[in-house]
Amino acid sequence: MSETRYRAAIVGTGAIAAAHAQALKDHQDRIRLTAVVDVDAGRARTFAGAWDARAVPDLAALLHEGVDLVHLCTPPSTHTPLALQCLRAGVNVLVEKPPTLSLAELDTLAGASRETGASRETGASRGTGASRGTGASRGTGASRGTGPFVATVFQHRFGAGAIRLREMAAAGELGRSLLATCETQWYRDAAYFEVPWRGRWETEGGGPTMGHGIHQFDLLLSVLGPWEQVTAVAARRGREVDTEDVSMALVTFADGTLASVVNSVVSPRQTSRLRFDFEHATVELDHLYGYRDADWTVTPVPGHSAVAARWAADPSEAESGHTEQLAAVLDALDAGTPPPVTLEETRRTMEFVAALYASAFTGAPVRSGEIGPGSPFAARMDGTGAPWTPVRAR
Numbered sequence: 224m225s226e227t228r229y230r231a232a233i234v235g236t237g238a239i240a241a242a243h244a245q246a247l248k249d250h251q252d253r254i255r256l257t258a259v260v261d262v263d264a265g266r267a268r269t270f271a272g273a274w275d276a277r278a279v280p281d282l283a284a285l286l287h288e289g290v291d292l293v294h295l296c297t298p299p300s301t302h303t304p305l306a307l308q309c310l311r312a313g314v315n316v317l318v319e320k321p322p323t324l325s326l327a328e329l330d331t332l333a334g335a336s337r338e339t340g341a342s343r344e345t346g347a348s349r350g351t352g353a354s355r356g357t358g359a360s361r362g363t364g365a366s367r368g369t370g371p372f373v374a375t376v377f378q379h380r381f382g383a384g385a386i387r388l389r390e391m392a393a394a395g396e397l398g399r400s401l402l403a404t405c406e407t408q409w410y411r412d413a414a415y416f417e418v419p420w421r422g423r424w425e426t427e428g429g430g431p432t433m434g435h436g437i438h439q440f441d442l443l444l445s446v447l448g449p450w451e452q453v454t455a456v457a458a459r460r461g462r463e464v465d466t467e468d469v470s471m472a473l474v475t476f477a478d479g480t481l482a483s484v485v486n487s488v489v490s491p492r493q494t495s496r497l498r499f500d501f502e503h504a505t506v507e508l509d510h511l512y513g514y515r516d517a518d519w520t521v522t523p524v525p526g527h528s529a530v531a532a533r534w535a536a537d538p539s540e541a542e543s544g545h546t547e548q549l550a551a552v553l554d555a556l557d558a559g560t561p562p563p564v565t566l567e568e569t570r571r572t573m574e575f576v577a578a579l580y581a582s583a584f585t586g587a588p589v590r591s592g593e594i595g596p597g598s599p600f601a602a603r604m605d606g607t608g609a610p611w612t613p614v615r616a617r
Contacts, residue, residue, distance in 0.1 A: 229254040232290045234282055234305060235297035236261045236270040239319055243294045244274045246545035253553050258285050286312040295319060300426040303328045306373055310339045315371045317552060320437050322375045322569055324428035326577050326594065326601045332373055333566045340369035374552055374562040375569040379442045381551055382543025384519045387534065388506055389446055396533060398502025403482040405443045405497050407436035408490035422464030429604045430466030433576055436486030439495050441572045446499065449477040450575060452590050457583035459611050461489040472579050503527040513542045580604050
């Protein structure tokens with residue numbers, strides 16, 4: 224266990240911020256929530272009081288005072304400018320999904336991270352030290368490596384079942400991967416979309432593909448590895464929004480695995496389901512917003528009972544969530560290595576999102592690597608435009 228006490232701040236005190244605050248509390252021996260920022264000063268004070276922190280006027284003041292890790296829990300359109308501000312101050316960032324509105328924005332963040340890291344290395348070689356008040360100035364893990372870093376919150380990667388599945392697949396214990404399904408069928412009513420930034424390409428970046436299903440298919444991608452081709456459809460079936468409210472995709476992976484992906488916010492019986500059919504077993508997960516070992520089912524092929532025994536050999540009571548990912552982030556900061564999920568890993572998932580939209584809106588399959596810097600789908604997830612007419616003024 225690390226003896227370092229990192230200083231954390233939460234920027235944005237909407238609903239998801241409580242999950243971040245709880246994760247920080249769960250690791251209070253390693254990191255402490257010291258400050259909170261929100262555009263609504265009253266809400267910031269209330270949240271700060273509930274979690275034993277201080278309300279700070281804005282991000283600039285926070286960065287001037289010094290912090291080691293900023294949790295960005297603000298609306299998606301603010302992620303890139305706020306993350307850039309943190310990077311330029313030499314501060315690590317843990318950003319909620321979707322991390323950016325587009326591939327182009329993600330690449331901007333990656334470039335800024337490289338530039339600030341190189342600048343800090345140069346400064347260190349001259350004996351100039353790190354930015355004001357960061358962990359680097361106190362000799363914490365943040366001073367090692369090239370940082371500062373940006374990590375994306377894809378917490379379902381860090382549940383015990385997902386880790387076990389990836390380990391078993393990598394070791395060949397499940398045989399070849401053959402087929403997979405990924406379903407995020409959630410329900411969000413009209414009132415949910417009354418929040419001004421929701422359901423708009425300019426402020427949310429997309430519909431359930433970008434903001435809801437991304438958790439499940441990121442987990443799918445983390446298990447199955449590189450994808451090769453996406454053929455998709457998207458539609459606006461039940462919500463008066465600019466974005467889609469349903470999407471479906473057929474995906475081919477580099478190893479030949481075929482998969483289907485469904486994303487919805489119009490499904491009254493909500494579920495988050497993943498199914499992986501391997502040569503030696505079917506592995507299934509059925510949950511909603513977080514899973515435990517009890518939410519997984521393993522069905523071995525006759526003659527492969529060892530698969531079920533291996534799965535049950537190391538049980539866990541932990542729920543997938545922010546606490547588990549924060550532990551991995553802190554381990555990485557201690558070691559001076561990029562915390563998960565890195566921008567490089569995030570890009571594979573975000574490219575999948577862009578490819579799904581590109582295929583849905585052009586009617587053609589999209590291959591990995593096809594969406595280059597000049598593609599309209601790199602600049603905006605709706606690219607050349609959704610096939611339906613916007614329902615409200617831009």
